[in-house]
Amino acid sequence: MSDPLPRSGRPGIRAAMFVDFDNVYTGLMALDPAAAKRFAEDPKHWTEALADGGAGGESRRFLIRNCYLNPVVYSKYRTYWTRAGFRVIDCPSLTQRGKSSTDINLVLEAMDALSGSGGIDEFFIASADADFTSLIQRFRAADRMTTVIAAGAVAFAYREMADHVVESHDFVAILNGTTVEPIHAVASPKQQHAPAAAKPKTKAASPAVRDVLEFVRTAPGPVVGAMVAHRALTADPSLKTDWGGFGKFGTWVAQIGQSVEYSPAQGGWVWDAKRFSSEDLPAPADLQPGIEEQVTRVTDVPALSEAQFRQVFLAMAARLREHPLNRTELSRLVRDDCVSAGQPVSRNAVNFVLQGLAYANFQLNDQATAPDLAAAWTANVEELCRVALLEFDAAEKSAVRRWASGGLLQSTQTGDSTA
Structure with a gap:
């Protein structure tokens, strides 16, 4: 590999985005046609949303933005992507079964980026195609962060190989303008010891917080997160939009403090840390080893x-x-x-x-x-x-x-x- 270029001094995590357009678009069409339309016609919107989600509050700079699509079927979307700063690579069908050259083109150019002098910190692969598992393995072996954007079922090995997976429902939320938790990314050396970026604070006197505190403090043990979320939304229906700016229930309830603890295990649990701990969480209901x-x-x-x-x-x-x-x-x-x-x-x-x-x-x-x-x-x-x-x-x-x-x-x- 070539030695990476010295950092330019410009802030931001150096990232690369490789989009398998056909795979993502068809996956989104099966889930949410409106979101699929936004994906295809407004790539700048969701790319900027991902750019703002770096670790420690640091934004990403997508030095490479590549989109691979079949021009016979999706040529009408080309202009949206070029205007958003993407390089569009035509990958027409090469066989009678409609198999295109997306996979090989994407892999070759991703490997060029990995071995090049750009010093990419994080690689994004927008595809649920498990054929890219070996590519993710190469990124990890080179000590690069990897994020998979999936609009479809993700094979277990593919999921486990990536550092982070933007699940279908989270990607749909981004496309529909709903706030989600920041996507994990590697911090630059200058920020590895910097304090975490400030998050929005929940008003201690809000009805939802008061109700949750009373509910958790009087519960006979850890409480299922769904029940706590239901109580909070009943007290303050406005939270259903994006949980007061925190994106998800788990992030919102975890920052309440006042001895309220949260764990995402088994669907999510909340408890009073003065009386209980994670060791008090029950085993999954009706799911004995088997x-x-x-x-x-x-x-x-x-x-x-x-x-x-x-x-x-x-x-x-x-x-x-x-x-x-x-x-x-x-x-x-x-x-x-x-x-x-x-x-x-x-x-x-x-x-x-x-x-x-x-x-x-x-x-x-x-x-x-x-x-x-x-x-x-x-x-x-x-x-x-x-x-x-x-x-x-x-x-x-x-x-x-x-x-x-x-x-x-x-x-x-x-x-x-x-x-």
């Missing part, structure tokens, strides 16, 4: 119990019957309904299920029933297991189907009521 635990560990399927999955599908079907909802609103309402029903689940878990339904090409409309939702989701879980090379015998397959479907498929097959 086939379900193996699936959740390898595929990232939420570690919910059979009863929790069932409640998610029942709540989702009920909400869809009422009126059409966008995915963001639907995930919030389903989370709240599950909490009210005594089967609390995190919003991230609901989003993961919605994402799986999209991958299964399931149409979310007022005709969807709980068993229909359960069947589509279970098919997605089985596909994730297949891709992860998990092999099950007949009894194990039956156990996975019963668990992932919340018992609804089994109930349907035996003629029992699913109401």
